[in-house]
Amino acid sequence: MAMLSRKTxxxxxxxxxxxxxxxxxxxxxxxxxxSAEVPPLSNSQCVLCHPQEPATIEAQGGKHKTEVxxxxxxxxxxxxxxxxxxxxxxxxxxxxxxxxxxxxxCHSNTHAPLDLKLEGEITGPCLTCHQQQGKEVKDHPxxxxxxxxxxxxxxxxxxxxxxxxxxxxxxxxxxxxxxSCHPVHMPLVVTYVQETPSHxxxxxxxxxxxxxxxxxxxTKHHDLSCAYCHRDKHKTIPPCVACHxxxxxxxxxxxxxxxxxxxxxxxxxx
Ligand code: HEC
Ligand code: HEC
Ligand code: HEC
Ligand code: HEC
Ligand code: HEC
Ligand code: HEC
Ligand code: HEC
Ligand code: HEC
Ligand code: HEC
Ligand code: HEC
Ligand code: HEC
Numbered sequence: 001m002a003m004l005s006r007k008t009x010x011x012x013x014x015x016x017x018x019x020x021x022x023x024x025x026x027x028x029x030x031x032x033x034x035s036a037e038v039p040p041l042s043n044s045q046c047v048l049c050h051p052q053e054p055a056t057i058e059a060q061g062g063k064h065k066t067e068v069x070x071x072x073x074x075x076x077x078x079x080x081x082x083x084x085x086x087x088x089x090x091x092x093x094x095x096x097x098x099x100x101x102x103x104x105x106c107h108s109n110t111h112a113p114l115d116l117k118l119e120g121e122i123t124g125p126c127l128t129c130h131q132q133q134g135k136e137v138k139d140h141p142x143x144x145x146x147x148x149x150x151x152x153x154x155x156x157x158x159x160x161x162x163x164x165x166x167x168x169x170x171x172x173x174x175x176x177x178x179x180s181c182h183p184v185h186m187p188l189v190v191t192y193v194q195e196t197p198s199h200x201x202x203x204x205x206x207x208x209x210x211x212x213x214x215x216x217x218x219t220k221h222h223d224l225s226c227a228y229c230h231r232d233k234h235k236t237i238p239p240c241v242a243c244h245x246x247x248x249x250x251x252x253x254x255x256x257x258x259x260x261x262x263x264x265x266x267x268x269x270x
Contacts (some may be wrong), residue, residue, distance in 0.1 A: 041077060043069045053111050060112035073110070097128040116156050121148035133185050140186030152184075169205040181234075190234035196227040213267040221269045229266065240266070 047054040057065045064073075068091075076083040088110075092098045104110075106125070108117045126149040127134035137145045152160045162178045177200070181192045192200075202211025207226075214222055229243075230236050240259045256262060264270045 038080065041071070043071055046070050056109065056111040060109075060115055062112075062114050064111065064113050095128075097125075100125050100128065118150045118154070118156060120150070122150035123148045126150070126153075136183070136185035140189055142186060142188045144185065144187055170199060171204075173200065191232055192227055192234070194225075194227050194231065196225070198226045201226040201230075210267050213265075217267065217269055219269040221266060 053070075073086045073090075074084050075081070075086075078084055088103045089098065106116050106118060107113050109115055123134075130149075133149070154160070161175050162182075162184075163175070166178075168178075181190050181196075181200075183189055183191075198211070199205065201207055202214075210226070229238050231238070240263075246253065262270070
């Protein structure tokens, strides 16, 4: 058998049995110096013995299907060569992301390179591509700064709903409402629009007292919304004069410098 195929060479490669034979027979019996006598394999022949990898690449190979072939990554084959498994750095270098340890902890199958496995608490590696979000959580310390990126984003590009981890302030709030006040990577930088309904702030939410005072108040402040006075940013306290200018004669205000001397408070206005 060995002599026959040595003479006729490549013509025999049309059948699987001969390929198996040539690998096994030549591989085992031919010494390294004679390897030229073994016809080189081509990408289309791999499938004959390795059905799984080509199938995976066909379905999920991405750029490992379109930009490279089997032998770009596997230039040698046992037993003739031992360099059968490539390092990623052979082709991926010069980017912070490619300096990470253990590529395969996330890219668990090179033949399906974007079939990612994100297990455990991952933050640092995400920042090799998403510096902006890393900066947001770091520059604005909050409890979310201590939550790993992957605890919220359980799969890549997957956006979590706040209610997976939190209660709503009021029953009628939805995810969009949460995000309208809390930028998620810096949740204590609360801002809101003037149209924000007052019950998001008052009764049922956090500020019971303010809400009930205004509820009972009979002046025109009763009709104003919380966000109309406390504009844009949480904890903003507007001075009375910002809206009213100087409503009284200068001499009177010199004697009674605080509006509250006569009008009590904005919520309990008299
Ligand atoms: C005739 C059958 C046959 C063909 C064709 C074949 N292989 Fe293999 N391949 C094997 C066998 C058998 C092994 C196991 C060898 C061993 O472990 O020593 C193997 C092992 C491998 C390995 C693992 C090497 C390692 O060090 O773990 C890779 C990678 C590989 N083949 C790639 C390829 C590629 C790429 C092609 C096509 C260019 C190909 N094979 C064609 C039979 C084949
Ligand atoms: C982008 C590089 C790349 C390409 C392209 C590639 N492989 Fe691989 N292959 C690898 C790496 C890396 C491994 C080692 C295991 C892993 O990381 O998935 C591997 C492992 C293998 C193995 C051994 C599997 C095992 O369980 O030991 C075989 C067989 C194989 N590849 C065949 C192929 C075939 C056939 C093709 C073409 C259809 C191919 N590979 C294309 C990188 C590649
Ligand atoms: C023989 C060269 C080669 C090797 C080895 C190689 N790659 Fe690639 N890979 C490429 C090329 C070329 C591309 C397409 C261009 C790019 O995105 O850089 C690519 C793209 C990718 C992509 C994006 C896939 C897509 O469809 O967008 C990932 C992820 C990837 N490689 C991971 C790896 C990992 C992990 C390893 C090591 C296990 C590895 N590669 C080994 C050549 C290689
Ligand atoms: C902590 C998980 C993780 C580790 C470790 C990791 N990657 Fe990635 N990699 C990703 C994610 C997430 C993407 C983005 C995938 C997407 O765009 O859908 C990615 C994308 C890529 C891409 C395609 C996009 C690009 O920027 O080129 C390549 C190539 C790549 N990784 C190679 C590597 C290599 C090489 C290593 C090891 C040095 C590695 N990765 C380690 C998670 C990881
Ligand atoms: C190799 C680069 C790379 C790495 C590493 C990476 N990503 Fe991405 N990520 C991307 C790209 C590219 C996009 C798409 C960006 C776009 O569409 O503007 C993206 C998008 C996202 C999105 C947005 C999805 C949306 O709907 O807008 C989230 C969330 C995300 N990544 C989270 C993560 C997390 C968490 C990690 C770490 C586990 C991570 N990424 C690691 C490249 C990466
Ligand atoms: C507490 C949960 C949580 C944590 C922790 C978290 N994210 Fe997000 N992330 C989200 C939510 C929710 C969105 C959607 C925000 C939106 O649509 O306004 C998002 C959006 C994104 C986006 C899309 C672009 C953007 O900024 O809206 C990227 C990229 C992203 N996150 C990456 C990261 C990275 C990287 C980390 C780690 C530093 C991280 N995330 C930590 C919940 C989280
Ligand atoms: C994967 C879980 C998770 C998701 C999803 C999540 N958070 Fe959190 N968040 C936490 C944890 C853990 C804390 C700290 C303990 C606590 O207050 O419950 C926290 C705390 C907070 C705090 C208080 C911050 C501080 O420093 O006191 C705010 C505000 C907040 N989250 C808003 C949100 C909003 C808004 C969303 C959606 C856009 C969201 N969270 C999504 C886990 C999560
Ligand atoms: C009208 C604006 C607004 C909306 C809408 C909003 N929040 Fe808040 N939230 C706040 C303010 C203001 C605080 C207090 C922040 C501080 O302590 O500085 C807060 C605090 C929190 C806290 C910290 C713990 C607590 O209860 O005091 C969590 C968690 C939280 N919000 C989650 C959510 C979630 C989830 C949603 C959506 C269902 C949401 N928020 C909608 C304004 C809002
Ligand atoms: C964000 C703007 C704003 C702020 C701040 C504000 N007010 Fe007013 N106030 C109004 C508006 C609007 C009215 C109704 C005017 C109208 O309808 O003519 C009003 C009405 C009043 C009235 C008349 C009430 C009535 O029923 O006729 C008094 C008195 C008054 N404000 C006092 C104050 C005092 C004192 C403060 C500070 C403690 C204050 N306001 C803060 C907007 C404001
Ligand atoms: C007319 C403008 C106005 C309206 C409407 C208003 N506030 Fe105020 N709020 C003020 C002013 C001004 C102060 C500072 C104390 C003062 O001078 O009355 C204040 C103080 C506060 C404080 C600080 C603690 C305290 O009670 O003094 C909270 C909390 C508060 N307001 C919440 C609310 C909420 C919630 C609503 C809606 C239910 C609301 N406010 C409606 C103007 C207003
Ligand atoms: C010495 C007591 C006193 C002080 C101090 C005072 N007010 Fe008045 N304010 C009054 C009286 C009395 C009225 C008239 C009430 C009425 O008409 O029922 C009035 C009326 C007003 C009105 C309603 C004007 C209108 O045309 O309806 C506004 C607005 C007002 N005050 C704002 C303020 C502001 C702002 C301050 C602080 C800069 C302030 N007041 C300080 C006693 C005072």
